[in-house]
Amino acid sequence: xxxxxxxxxxxLASIALTYSISGYSAASKADYRDFVPSPEQPxxxxxxxxxxxxxxGFRRYHADCHVCHGxxxxxxxxxxxLLESLKVMSYxxxxxxxxxxxxxxxxxxxxxxxxxxxxxxxxADIYAYLKARADGVIGPTRPDKFPKVKKLIADN
Amino acid sequence: xxxxxxxxxxxxxxxxxxxxxxxxVSANSELLKMQMNANDWVMPNGNYASTRYSExxxxxxxxxxxxxxxxxxxxxxxxxxxxxxxxxxxTMYIHSPFPNKVFALDLNDDGRIIWKYEPRQDTSVIxxxxxxxxxxxxxxxxxxxxxSQADTTLVALDAKTGKKVWSVKNGDPSKGETSxxxxxxxxxxxxxxxxxxxxxxxxxxxxYNLKDGKxxxxxxxxxxxxxxxxxxxxxxxxxxxxGKDSGISTWKGDQWKIGGGATWGWYSYDPDLNLMYYGxxxxxxxxxxxxxxxxxxxxxxxARDVDTGIAKWVYQMTPHDEWDYDGINEMILVDQKINGKMxxxxxxxxxxxxxxxxxxxxxxxxxxxxxxxAVNWATHVDMKTGRPQVVDKYSTQHNGEDFxxxxxCPAALGTKDQQPASYSPRTGLxxxxxxxxCMDYEPFQVSYTAGQPYVGATLSMYPAPGGNNLGNFIAWxxxxxxxxxxxxxxxxxxxxxxxxxxxxxxxxTLEGYxxxxxxKSGKELFKFKTPSGIIGNxxxxxxxxxxxxxxxxxxxxxxxxxxxxGLTDPTAGLGAVGAYASLSNYTQLxxxxxxxxxxx
Numbered sequence: 001x002x003x004x005x006x007x008x009x010x011x012l013a014s015i016a017l018t019y020s021i022s023g024y025s026a027a028s029k030a031d032y033r034d035f036v037p038s039p040e041q042p043x044x045x046x047x048x049x050x051x052x053x054x055x056x057g058f059r060r061y062h063a064d065c066h067v068c069h070g071x072x073x074x075x076x077x078x079x080x081x082l083l084e085s086l087k088v089m090s091y092x093x094x095x096x097x098x099x100x101x102x103x104x105x106x107x108x109x110x111x112x113x114x115x116x117x118x119x120x121x122x123x124a125d126i127y128a129y130l131k132a133r134a135d136g137v138i139g140p141t142r143p144d145k146f147p148k149v150k151k152l153i154a155d156n
Numbered sequence: 157x158x159x160x161x162x163x164x165x166x167x168x169x170x171x172x173x174x175x176x177x178x179x180x181v182s183a184n185s186e187l188l189k190m191q192m193n194a195n196d197w198v199m200p201n202g203n204y205a206s207t208r209y210s211e212x213x214x215x216x217x218x219x220x221x222x223x224x225x226x227x228x229x230x231x232x233x234x235x236x237x238x239x240x241x242x243x244x245x246x247t248m249y250i251h252s253p254f255p256n257k258v259f260a261l262d263l264n265d266d267g268r269i270i271w272k273y274e275p276r277q278d279t280s281v282i283x284x285x286x287x288x289x290x291x292x293x294x295x296x297x298x299x300x301x302x303x304s305q306a307d308t309t310l311v312a313l314d315a316k317t318g319k320k321v322w323s324v325k326n327g328d329p330s331k332g333e334t335s336x337x338x339x340x341x342x343x344x345x346x347x348x349x350x351x352x353x354x355x356x357x358x359x360x361x362x363x364y365n366l367k368d369g370k371x372x373x374x375x376x377x378x379x380x381x382x383x384x385x386x387x388x389x390x391x392x393x394x395x396x397x398x399g400k401d402s403g404i405s406t407w408k409g410d411q412w413k414i415g416g417g418a419t420w421g422w423y424s425y426d427p428d429l430n431l432m433y434y435g436x437x438x439x440x441x442x443x444x445x446x447x448x449x450x451x452x453x454x455x456x457x458x459a460r461d462v463d464t465g466i467a468k469w470v471y472q473m474t475p476h477d478e479w480d481y482d483g484i485n486e487m488i489l490v491d492q493k494i495n496g497k498m499x500x501x502x503x504x505x506x507x508x509x510x511x512x513x514x515x516x517x518x519x520x521x522x523x524x525x526x527x528x529x530a531v532n533w534a535t536h537v538d539m540k541t542g543r544p545q546v547v548d549k550y551s552t553q554h555n556g557e558d559f560x561x562x563x564x565c566p567a568a569l570g571t572k573d574q575q576p577a578s579y580s581p582r583t584g585l586x587x588x589x590x591x592x593x594c595m596d597y598e599p600f601q602v603s604y605t606a607g608q609p610y611v612g613a614t615l616s617m618y619p620a621p622g623g624n625n626l627g628n629f630i631a632w633x634x635x636x637x638x639x640x641x642x643x644x645x646x647x648x649x650x651x652x653x654x655x656x657x658x659x660x661x662x663x664x665t666l667e668g669y670x671x672x673x674x675x676k677s678g679k680e681l682f683k684f685k686t687p688s689g690i691i692g693n694x695x696x697x698x699x700x701x702x703x704x705x706x707x708x709x710x711x712x713x714x715x716x717x718x719x720x721x722g723l724t725d726p727t728a729g730l731g732a733v734g735a736y737a738s739l740s741n742y743t744q745l746x747x748x749x750x751x752x753x754x755x756x
Contacts, residue, residue: 059600062614068283071616077234077712077745078288103279106234107254111283116608142560142596142616 032146039091042128045137048144050129055145057129060122064113072140073133079110086127086134094127187297187341188427190244195698197243200293200338201576201652202695204425205489208578209655210696214703215754216658220672220682223752226704227266228687231257231747236691236712238574239293239338240652241749242301243697243706244315249301250708252747254282254289256305260318263699267751271318273303281307281329284355284607288712290336290691292422292574297341297366304335304348310364312346322369326350326362331606333357340423342432342462345372349419349434353482356414356440356610361423361458363465373465377417377436377453378403384453385465392469392519394542406450406475414604415447416440417454421484421574426500429517431459431468433489433502437482443599443612444553450475455483457504457512459519469519471542474508478552479533479597480568480613481508486576487516492584494522494635503634505577505588507570508544510537513634525637527572527630528590530565530620552597552613560598567595567617573650576693577632580655583675585640586632587661589649592620629653629663629671631678641678650713652693654705662705664690667742670707670750686750689743702753710747 032051035044044051061073068079075081086094098119101112113119119126132138190196191203194211202208215223231237235253242249247270248261255277260270282289285306295302300312300321308327313320326348327333332355339348345363353359359377364370375385384403391398399405404412417436424433436458439451455474460467474481488503494513502516509531513523524537533551534544548554550564569591577588595617602612619626627645632638651664659675666689672682689711696705 059598059614062616063600063602063611064609066614067609107279107282109279109282111280113608115605117603117605118608118612 033149035149037124037128042091042124043132043137044146045132049146050132050138050143052145052148053125054128054132055143056122057125057127058143060118061126061129064116064119065126073130074140079108082130083133086130091127095123098123196245197241197695197697198296199242199340200239200295200693201422201424201486202654204342204427206422206424206486206576207488207490207581208576208653208693209580211657212696212698212703213657214698215656215660215696215705217660217674217681219754220658220660222754223672223682223684223705224755225684226751226753228751229259229261229267229749231259231708231710231749233257233710233747234745235710235747236288236290237708237710237747238290238336238691238693238713240693240695240708241706242294242296243695243699244296246699247315248706249294249296249315250749251291251294251303253291253710253712254285254306256291256303258294258301258303258313258318260301260315267749273313273318273320275305275309275311277305277307277309278329281334284329284332284352285334285336290713291338292336293338295339295341295346297346300366302339302341302346304337304339306334306336308333308335308350310339310346310348310369312366312369324364324369324371327352327357331355331357332608332610335420337420338422340425340432341366342425345462347423347432349421349423351418351420353416353418353437353440354442354609354611355607356416356604357418358413358415359417359419359436359454361419361434361460361465363462375458375460375465375467376403377419377456378407378412378415378451380404384467385460386467386470391467393471394519394521398470402452406452408448411447414440414610415451415454417456418482419484421482422486422576424487424489425462426489426516429500430462431516432462433457433459433487433516435483435485435487435504435506437484438477438480441602441610441612442480443557443602444476444478445557445599446601446612447476451477455481457483457487457502457514459516471514471519471521473506473510473512473542473544475543476553478546478599479508479564481506481570483507485570485572485574488577488579488586489516490579490581490634492635501634503579503586505572505586505632507566507573509533509566509571510544511588511632511634511637513637523634523637527588527632527639528566528592528620528628530592530594531571532563532565552599557600558598560596562596563594563621564597565594565620566591567593568597568615569593569617569648575650575691576652578653578655578661580659580661580675582657582659583631584633585675586634587653587655587663587675588630588632589651589653589663590628590630591626591648592623592628592644593617593626593648594620629673629678643673643678643680650691651707654694654696656696662694662707664692664694664707664709666690666711668709668711670694670705670752684750684752687748688746705752706749708747708749711743711745
C-alpha cells in the first residue's frame with residue numbers, strides 16, 4: 001500500500017505545472033462553468049455559492065488540517081490561524097509550507113505533506129478555500145456550492 | 157456515616173501492615189490489596205474495577221463547601237492534561253503530555269520534587285498524534301512506575317529513584333502508531349494498547365513482563381485468529397462462537413491490515429474471572445463506503461484471559477461504523493442486581509450514545525439504552541443480535557460519499573469520550589461526564605500512505621437541538637437504563653468523575669471549575685476555578701490522617717482543538733461559534749495540579 005516516495009522538489013514543480021497547464025487565460029467569468037482557478041483568483045463566488053474546487057478545499061482542509069489549525073482556518077492552541085496567514089502569504093509560499101513542513105518554537109510542528117496524495121492532489125483547492133476565508137468571502141460554516149464541472153484538461 | 161468511617165480505619169490498618177511486608181508479597185497480591193486501600197490511589201481509575209469510588213468520607217456533602225486549596229504544582233507543559241495523579245504512601249506521581257515528564261512529589265513537604273524523569277523523544281511524533289499530545293497517566297507495580305510515552309516506548313522507572321529499569325518499543329510512529337493510554341499492571345504483566353486509528357494502524361493489546369519488559373503476548377483487533385487470539389469455537393459473541401478468522405471475513409480484501417480498532421482507552425480487570433476488559437476504536441478510514449462489511453473487531457468490547465490473551469468473549473457495539481464512535485471508553489465492573497438477578501456486571505458508556513450493561517462472565521447483553529435523549533442515529537439496540545437499528549437519514553453509508561449527512565447526534569466526540577465515569581456502591585448510581593453535541597458528516601475517498609492522516613470525512617459540530625449547553629453531568633441507573641438526574645454544563649464535561657463515601661461526586665469543567673455535587677440529588681455544593689480548563693480526572697487520598705482531593709488542569713485534547721477556536725453551526729450562523737470561542741474568555745493553556753483540603 002505504500003506509495004513510492006516522490007522528491008519534494010518534483011512535487012513542487014508539478015504543482016506549479018498544474019496551474020500553468022490549466023492556465024488562466026482571460027476566460028470570461030460569466031459563469032461557474034467557465035471558471036478556471038489561478039493563484040490570483042483561486043475561487044469563484046456568486047450568489048452565496050463557491051465553485052466545487054473551493055468546496056472540496058473545505059472538505060480536505062477539515063480532514064487533514066483542522067486538527068491543528070482549528071475549524072475553518074481560525075487557528076487553535078496548536079497552530080496559527082491560516083485565514084490570517086493567507087492575508088499575506090503567496091500561493092508559492094503556501095505550497096512550500098505544506099510540502100516541506102516546518103518546525104517552530106516549543107515543539108510547534110507543521111508536518112510535511114509531500115507524501116500525502118489526499119493533500120497534494122487538492123492543494124489548489126485547499127488554498128482556494130482558505131483564500132476565500134481570508135478574503136472574508138465565506139464564513140466559518142460549510143459553504144454552499146455550485147455543481148462539479150467536468151474539466152477539459154486532465155483532472156488535477 | 158460512623159460505620160463507613162470505621163471501615164476506612166480498618167483498611168488503613170491492613171494497608172500499613174501490608175506495606176511493611178511489601179517485597180515479600182508477589183506483585184499480584186500486592187496490587188490486589190493496594191487497590192483496596194482508600195488512603196492511596198494506586199491506579200488511574202482507583203481500582204481494577206474502574207469505579208473511581210473512594211471509601212474516604214472526611215470530606216462529605218455537609219462540609220465540602222469549606223474546601224480550600226492546600227498546594228499547587230505546575231508541570232511546565234502547555235498541552236492538554238488528561239489523566240490524574242497516583243498516590244502511594246508518602247509520594248504522589250504525576251505525568252505530563254508530550255514530552256511526557258514524570259514527577260515524584262513528596263507529600264510530607266507540600267509536593268517538593270523527589271525525582272523527575274523526562275524522556276528524549278523525536279518531535280516527529282507530534283504531528284502523528286490525532287488530537288493533541290495527551291497522556292492519560294501512569295501505572296504502578298512491583299516498585300516500578302510505568303509510563304507509555306507518545307512515541308510508544310513503554311518505560312519502567314524505579315518508583316523510589318526514577319531510574320530507568322527497562323524500556324521497550326511497542327509501535328512505530330513513522331506508521332502513525334503513537335501512545336496516549338495509561339498502562340495497567342496485572343499479576344506479572346503490564347498491558348498497553350496503541351493509538352492511531354486516524355492513520356490506518358491496526359490496533360492491538362500487548363502484555364509485557366513486568367520484570368524485564370519482554371513481550372508476553374499481543375492480540376490484534378483484526379486479522380487471522382493467530383493475530384486476534386480468538387478461538388473460533390470457544391470465543392463467543394453474544395453466546396455464539398465467533399467462527400474461523402472472524403477478524404478478516406467481515407472485511408473486503410486487505411483493508412483489515414490498515415483497519416484501525418486502536419486501543420487507546422482504559423483497561424479493567426476482574427481477579428476472580430482472571431479476565432481483562434477493554435474496547436477497540438473506529439475502523440479506518442472514516443469513509444464507511446471504502447470498507448464494506450461489519451469490520452470486526454473494531455468498536456468491540458474484549459474480555460481476555462490475562463495470562464494467555466485469548467478472548468473469552470467479544471461484543472461489537474457499532475458494526476461498520478459510519479460516525480467515528482470509538483468503543484474505547486472505560487469498562488466499569490460492578491456486582492449489581494440487573495432485572496432482579498444478581499450479576500457480575502460490566503457497565504460501559506459508549507461514544508455511540510448507548511449505556512450498556514453486560515454480564516462480564518458470559519458476555520450476555522442485559523441493557524442498552526440511550527444516556528442522552530438527543531441520540532438519534534439509531535432507534536434502539538436489538539437485544540437478540542446486539543445490533544443498533546440505524547436510521548437511514550443519519551447513515552453516512554446509506555447517504556453515500558460526497559453527501560453531507562446533517563443533524564447526527566451524537567457528534568464524533570461521542571455522548572461521552574474517554575473521560576471516565578464513576579460508580580458509588582452507596583447510591584448504586586453511575587456518575588457520567590457527557591457531551592451534548594451533534595454533527596454533520598460528509599465522507600469522501602482517501603488514499604492510504606503510511607504515516608499520513610487517513611481520515612476521509614469532514615465534520616462540523618454544534619450543540620444538540622433545543623439548547624446551548626454542550627455537556628451534561630448525569631447520574632445513571634444501569635439496571636433500568638435510565639437517567640436519574642442531569643446537570644447541564646455550558647461546555648462538554650471532559651473530566652473524569654470521582655465519587656466518595658462522603659456522598660459527594662467531583663468533576664472538572666472546560667472553563668476550569670472543580671465542582672462537587674450531592675451524590676443523591678446532583679445539587680451543586682462547591683466549585684473552585686483552577687488556572688486552566690480541566691480535562692483531567694479527579695482523585696482523592698489520605699495523608700497523615702487528612703483527606704485530599706487532587707486534579708490536573710490544563711486545557712487541550714480534542715476538546716481544546718475542536719472547540720477552543722469555535723465550532724460551526726450551519727443553522728444558527730455564528731451563534732454557536734461565538735459560544736465556543738467564548739471558552740478562550742474563561743481559560744488559557746497550562747498544566748497545573750491543584751490539591752484541596754478542609755480547613756483545620
